Amino acid sequence: MDVHGLAGLTAIITGGSRGIGLATADAFAAAGSNVVLTSRRLDSALNAADSINARAEPGRGVVVGMEAHATTPGAAELCVQRTLEEFGSVDILVNNAGTNPAYGPLIEQDHLRFAKTFDVNVWAAVNWTSVVVRAWMGEHGGSVVNTASIGGLSVEPDVGVYNATKAALIHLTRQQAFELAPGVRVNAVAPGVVRTRLAELLWSDHEERLRSEIPLGRIGEPEDIAGLVTFLASRAASWITGQTVVIDGGALLGDASADRAPRASTAEHRG
Known part of the structure; x- marks a missing residue:
């Protein structure tokens, strides 16, 4: 049974050839949606x-891979046009493409790395949403989900430029939701550390320590995020827009490995 109302819909997922994007494409297909996933390289997308598609279970949607760099001029227009020709609609857009070439302190960054990070992580989401709305969603409605990060809500070493892009994306999610309502809903997910290649520097050499610090005792898996994305795109979330949903295993709550022994109450001290 199609409990989320996703069967027969069509989703475009940028940066969909691996990690969160790939898991999200699989989740939409499992729910009966047709999916176009993009990658910078055609072979990766295919x-x-x-x-x-190899799973071929009954009721699954069809997944098509397309080459489309998130910031290449005309790539979004071509991908949306081909999607409409293939499936007849673009009901869902997941702006998932992301990059982080600007690793290190802010004072060590050059303009090229700074600009590339903002182009991929912020401008691409604005542009792809604009193209999809003009081509389909503006008249027919739809749902957009942006992949942000808890880094956009906090401060940490060495990823300042990346986190600034995610903070901008969180605000732009609210702005897009305001401008495109009521026909188009726009939300974002803000993952913590997830087992992906993009985030490898954040977990690969110290996963055990990270697990001890996260209240739910593990780093995230791409499938964790995919479940939230499909929910936000579904009819179950039909009264949700402009929101950024944190999914981090409780990481923003604080270090779970710290001493959490209960303190004596003021009354006990006085007694």
């Missing part, structure tokens, strides 16, 4: 689509 291989990712084939890996999902």
Whole structure:
């Protein structure tokens, strides 16, 4: 049974050939949606689509891989046009493409790395949403989900430029939701550390320590985020827009490895 109302819809997922994007494409297909996943390389996109289509369970949607760099001029227009030709609609857009070439302190960054990070992580989401709205959603409605990060809500070493892009994306999510309502809903997810190649520097050499610090005792898996994305795109979230939903295992609550022994109450001290 299609409990979320996703069967027969069409989703475009940028940066969909691996990690969170690939898991999200699989989740939408499992729910009966047709999916177009994009990658900078055509072979990566096709291989990712084939890996999902190979499951071929009853009721699954069809996944198509397309080459489309998130910031290449005209790439969004071409991808949306081909999607409409293939499936007849673009009901869901997941702006998932992201990059982080600007690793290190802010004072060590050059303009090229700074600009590339903002182009991919912020401008691409604005542009792809604009193209999809003009081509389909503006008349027919739809749902957009942006992949942000808890880094956009906090401060930490070495990823200042990346986190600034995610803070901008969180605000732009609210702005897009305001401008595009009521026909188009726009929300964002803000993952913590997830087991992906993009986030590898944040977990690969010290996963055990991270697990001890996260209240729910593990780093995230791409499938964790995919479940939230499909919910936000579904009819179950039909009265949610302009929101950024944190999904971090409780990481923003504080270090779970710290001493959490209960303190004596003021009354006990006085007694």
